[in-house]
Amino acid sequence: MKKSLRPLFSLVLLIAVGTALSCRAAVRRNLNFSPPELRVSVIRPPILNQTLLSFAAVELGEAESREEINRLLEGNYGYGRHRSISSYGRENHDTHRRAIGRIPAQLLHPRYTKLWPSFRENLRNWARSKRFQPDIMKELMAMVKQPLDRHYGSTGLVSIQSGPFYSSCAVVGNSGILLKKDYAEFIDSHEMVIRLNNARTEGFHKKVGSKTTLAFVNSNMLHYCARREGCFCHPYGEQIPIVMYICQPAHFMDYVLCNLTHKAPLIITDVRFDVLCARIVKYYSIKDFVEKTGKPLEDWAAAHDGSIFHYSSGMQAIMLALGICEKVSIFGFGKSNDAKHHYHTNQKAELHLHDYEAEYIFYDDLVNRPEAIPFLRDAGFKIPPVTIYY
Numbered sequence: 001m002k003k004s005l006r007p008l009f010s011l012v013l014l015i016a017v018g019t020a021l022s023c024r025a026a027v028r029r030n031l032n033f034s035p036p037e038l039r040v041s042v043i044r045p046p047i048l049n050q051t052l053l054s055f056a057a058v059e060l061g062e063a064e065s066r067e068e069i070n071r072l073l074e075g076n077y078g079y080g081r082h083r084s085i086s087s088y089g090r091e092n093h094d095t096h097r098r099a100i101g102r103i104p105a106q107l108l109h110p111r112y113t114k115l116w117p118s119f120r121e122n123l124r125n126w127a128r129s130k131r132f133q134p135d136i137m138k139e140l141m142a143m144v145k146q147p148l149d150r151h152y153g154s155t156g157l158v159s160i161q162s163g164p165f166y167s168s169c170a171v172v173g174n175s176g177i178l179l180k181k182d183y184a185e186f187i188d189s190h191e192m193v194i195r196l197n198n199a200r201t202e203g204f205h206k207k208v209g210s211k212t213t214l215a216f217v218n219s220n221m222l223h224y225c226a227r228r229e230g231c232f233c234h235p236y237g238e239q240i241p242i243v244m245y246i247c248q249p250a251h252f253m254d255y256v257l258c259n260l261t262h263k264a265p266l267i268i269t270d271v272r273f274d275v276l277c278a279r280i281v282k283y284y285s286i287k288d289f290v291e292k293t294g295k296p297l298e299d300w301a302a303a304h305d306g307s308i309f310h311y312s313s314g315m316q317a318i319m320l321a322l323g324i325c326e327k328v329s330i331f332g333f334g335k336s337n338d339a340k341h342h343y344h345t346n347q348k349a350e351l352h353l354h355d356y357e358a359e360y361i362f363y364d365d366l367v368n369r370p371e372a373i374p375f376l377r378d379a380g381f382k383i384p385p386v387t388i389y390y
């Protein structure tokens with residue numbers, strides 16, 4: 001009795017210590033060096049649990065989302081009252097909450113009436129292609145890399161090496177842990193440097209580097225940038241390509257507007273790619289919830305605000321990098337008790353609608369157990385080598 005409890009006890013101890021350091025990935029790596037009997041009980045073979053997979057496929061906010069899209073397609077551009085509105089407001093711009101979900105006021109001006117057909121057409125096409133199709137990963141080259149290559153080929157701003165994939169990509173997250181290391185030069189040495197949500201580099205060059213070849217943003221970012229003088233649609237300048245995922249259908253208006261003046265590709269993520277990212281994160285979140293709490297999976301939605309649950313921009317940027325890069329380096333992801341949440345802001349807490357813990361487990365699988373990741377392997381997609389720099 002005592003004997004059989006011992007491994008369990010040391011496991012608990014290990015997890016307790018690991019949690020205190022907020023370094024989940026380190027815990028999981030440590031387990032690889034544990035005694036065999038412990039390994040058997042913790043590292044399971046990658047047999048994916050069908051119950052979890054099916055549960056991850058249910059989109060709890062789908063009906064509301066459809067309703068909002070139909071409303072906009074019918075030309076009803078008034079103030080929305082849907083889930084995404086207040087939730088995304090909470091996410092980025094608490095003080096601006098009232099304005100969120102509304103079409104930018106200036107666009108209701110007759111001068112912009114000519115943009116409405118394009119807005120509706122883009123939205124309609126987007127909504128129509130929404131479905132689960134994991135092999136969308138293989139189309140990222142054509143959808144993203146080719147336009148970027150054409151842009152850099154014609155401007156000569158960055159010399160792109162020939163080859164089907166970018167030879168190396170850095171995805172730079174915004175965690176304060178970046179300030180504790182000196183990765184600047186290393187980050188800038190990657191062929192592609194992808195930065196997130198308009199994080200500024202000015203004032204931080206020595207820590208985060210200065211090269212940006214792709215800005216990855218959620219559409220809230222462009223929405224605000226589109227109205228701000230000095231940012232107007234172009235966070236890193238008119239010549240830096242932007243890839244953006246749509247968090248609110250109304251943001252197609254910002255897209256249409258900004259696309260008029262942006263001199264580099266402004267690419268909206270394919271909605272099938274969004275669906276895939278959402279499903280992967282949800283799978284990890286549900287799995288983590290069930291394993292940690294021992295509760296039934298039906299309780300997950302209440303615990304995680306299921307209908308507004310969303311992957312983070314960082315997660316999708318990494319997914320994009322997997323599709324267009326030969327190898328992927330991840331910087332500025334993760335947290336530490338003595339580091340700021342963001343290197344460039346004073347935001348204190350993590351956001352409720354993301355499950356960063358679940359995303360960290362996913363990243364750890366990318367590095368250590370890619371075969372355990374659902375959906376990607378079924379689609380026959382080969383995951384390139386990934387390294388995380390803490």
Ligand SMILES: *[C@@H]1O[C@H](CO)[C@@H](O)[C@H](O)[C@H]1NC(C)=O
Nearest residue numbers: 049050051052290291296297
């Ligand atoms: C799959 O996961 C659910 C939820 O954790 C669990 O109840 C079920 O027993 C699992 N099934 C298998 C075959 O492991």
Ligand SMILES: *[C@@H]1O[C@H](CO)[C@@H](O)[C@H](O)[C@H]1NC(C)=O
Nearest residue numbers: 118122255256259260262266
């Ligand atoms: C965005 O701009 C590009 C380049 O000017 C153009 O080819 C494309 O049609 C535009 N897209 C929309 C939806 O206006």
